[in-house]
Structure formats: C-alpha cells, structure tokens
Amino acid sequence: MAASPGKRNGNERAEMKYPWKVAWITGASGAICGEIARRLADQGVRVAATARPSERLEALAASSPNITAFPADVLDAAALKACAAKVEAELGPIDLALLGAGMYVPFDIRAIDAEGFRRTMALNVDGVLNGVAAALPAMLDRHAGHLAIMGSLFGYAGWPGNGGYGASKAAVINLAESLKLELRGSGVGLTLINPGFVDTPLNASYDPKKKLFVMSKERCARKILERLPKRPYEIAFPPQVALFLKTVRNLPRAVSFPLVRWFIKATGA
Numbered sequence: 001m002a003a004s005p006g007k008r009n010g011n012e013r014a015e016m017k018y019p020w021k022v023a024w025i026t027g028a029s030g031a032i033c034g035e036i037a038r039r040l041a042d043q044g045v046r047v048a049a050t051a052r053p054s055e056r057l058e059a060l061a062a063s064s065p066n067i068t069a070f071p072a073d074v075l076d077a078a079a080l081k082a083c084a085a086k087v088e089a090e091l092g093p094i095d096l097a098l099l100g101a102g103m104y105v106p107f108d109i110r111a112i113d114a115e116g117f118r119r120t121m122a123l124n125v126d127g128v129l130n131g132v133a134a135a136l137p138a139m140l141d142r143h144a145g146h147l148a149i150m151g152s153l154f155g156y157a158g159w160p161g162n163g164g165y166g167a168s169k170a171a172v173i174n175l176a177e178s179l180k181l182e183l184r185g186s187g188v189g190l191t192l193i194n195p196g197f198v199d200t201p202l203n204a205s206y207d208p209k210k211k212l213f214v215m216s217k218e219r220c221a222r223k224i225l226e227r228l229p230k231r232p233y234e235i236a237f238p239p240q241v242a243l244f245l246k247t248v249r250n251l252p253r254a255v256s257f258p259l260v261r262w263f264i265k266a267t268g269a
C-alpha cells in the first residue's frame with residue numbers, strides 16, 4: 001500500500017527525534033517491533049511495517065499515518081527483496097532496517113521437535129539474512145544506512161529448554177560479528193539487539209517461574225530506542241542477565257557448566 005500524500009505531509013510536520021526518515025521493520029506486527037514501530041511513527045519516522053498479511057499488521061498500519069504495511073514473508077528471499085525495493089520506491093531510501101521477525105519453540109531432549117527446530121532456525125537466521133540481503137545493497141551504494149538485528153542474550157550461552165532458540169540466536173550473534181567487521185568504512189552501521197526475557201506471546205509456552213528479570217515490551221522498546229540512534233555495535237539488557245550470560249560464555253566449560261547448574265538451582269530459572 002502506497003503512502004498517501006496526507007501521510008507524507010503529516011510526517012513532514014512532525015518533529016524528528018530520531019536520525020532516520022524511513023525505517024523498515026520486519027516482525028512489525030509482533031510485540032516488541034510493533035511497539036518500536038509505534039514509537040518511531042509517533043516521532044515522525046515513516047515506518048514500513050513488514051510481517052505476513054494479517055489483521056494485526058493492518059491494525060498497526062491503521063494506528064498511525066506514518067505506518068504503512070508492506071506485507072511479506074521473510075522466508076521468501078525474492079519476495080523480501082521486492083518488498084524492500086517497494087518500500088524505497090514508495091517511501092524513500094531505507095535509513096534503518098530493523099530485522100525483528102523471530103520465534104521460539106521449546107526444546108525437550110526427550111521428545112525432540114526436529115521440525116520446530118528447523119522452523120526456528122529458518123525464521124530466526126534465514127529470515128534475518130534475507131532481510132540483510134534485501135536492504136544492504138542499496139545502503140552500500142549510498143554509503144549510508146543502519147542495519148539492526150534482533151538477537152537474544154540466550155544466544156550467548158546454552159540453556160536447558162533452549163536448544164533451538166539459543167542455537168538460532170548464537171548464529172545471529174556470529175552473523176552480526178562477521179557483518180560488523182566487513183561493514184567497516186562502508187558508511188553502513190550495524191547494531192545487534194540482545195534483550196533478555198520480554199513478556200510477549202513469543203515465549204508464552206516458557207515456564208513463567210523460569211523467566212528471570214522479565215520486562216515489558218514497552219520497557220524493551222524504550223531501552224532499544226534510547227541507544228539505537230548512536231549506532232552502537234550491541235544493545236544488551238537487562239545488565240544482570242547480560243553480565244551473567246556473557247561471563248558464562250567466556251569461562252572455561254569446566255567452570256561454566258557447574259555455574260549454570262548452580263544458578264538454575266538457586267534461582268529456579
């Protein structure tokens with residue numbers, strides 16, 4: 001759906017708090033990215049909201065004159081490329097591509113859900129890669145732009161019940177590191193966003209007693225948007241969880257495994 005002239009005029013009147021004119025967001029119909037989309041739109045950023053066609057996506061677009069729905073499946077690389085091109089044709093160059101489509105499937109070692117594992121890897125890894133492939137070439141040509149990739153702190157350390165999700169987010173963290181190294185001097189920024197637990201439908205199947213330091217989607221979106229304009233390599237929070245999981249990552253395994261087991265016993269996580 002094209003942005004109407006009314007949308008553009010409304011946008012031009014708005015005071016810009018963020019350094020982006022156009023933000024393309026995948027997973028925009030979801031909890032965290034939907035909240036980010038609304039906050040950006042409130043400040044005059046033109047938001048191109050991508051998810052599969054749904055009433056949720058339409059409702060998001062209807063909530064602000066600065067949000068336009070660009071439905072696409074992130075698993076379809078060609079369709080996602082066409083989607084990014086359509087965003088640029090209709091709204092202008094993508095300044096920020098926030099790649100947030102993702103999912104969680106429980107991992108039970110006694111009944112391994114191989115299909116769920118594959119779907120998680122496909123959405124969380126291929127979905128991000130397809131988004132990068134769709135947005136990055138034009139950014140490189142312009143020597144400008146900002147890629148922001150949704151990872152998770154649980155990509156830093158193996159965790160019981162997290163075999164699929166953790167593996168996918170570990171891949172995303174590694175992908176982000178490779179991209180960051182290669183993007184040096186290109187004018188294109190890259191930020192890896194690694195939250196801890198956020199209260200959203202994504203982890204509804206996760207035992208609530210095990211979600212330590214869980215935060216609301218509003219708090220999560222605020223934390224991300226406070227820091228994202230500065231284009232840091234990583235935005236990781238809450239700090240207690242980030243420190244613990246990154247420490248676990250860097251310790252010798254003979255120390256990290258007992259530490260994680262002790263932590264789980266002590267906290268019920």
Ligand SMILES: NC(=O)c1ccc[n+]([C@@H]2O[C@H](COP(=O)([O-])OP(=O)(O)OC[C@H]3O[C@@H](n4cnc5c(N)ncnc54)[C@H](OP(=O)(O)O)[C@@H]3O)[C@@H](O)[C@H]2O)c1
Nearest residue numbers: 027029030031032051052073074101102150197198200202
């Ligand atoms: N919630 C947490 O605790 C947490 C913590 C750390 C990181 N994260 C990450 O943050 C991101 C957002 O999480 P959330 O909790 O906000 O999830 P969510 O509410 O479940 O939203 C997921 C989004 O992904 C979209 N999506 C799923 N499959 C898609 C596909 N094939 N093509 C296009 N879009 C697709 C969904 O839209 P449709 O299904 O309508 O297409 C929805 O917009 C994810 O990457 C997640 O891993 C979440």
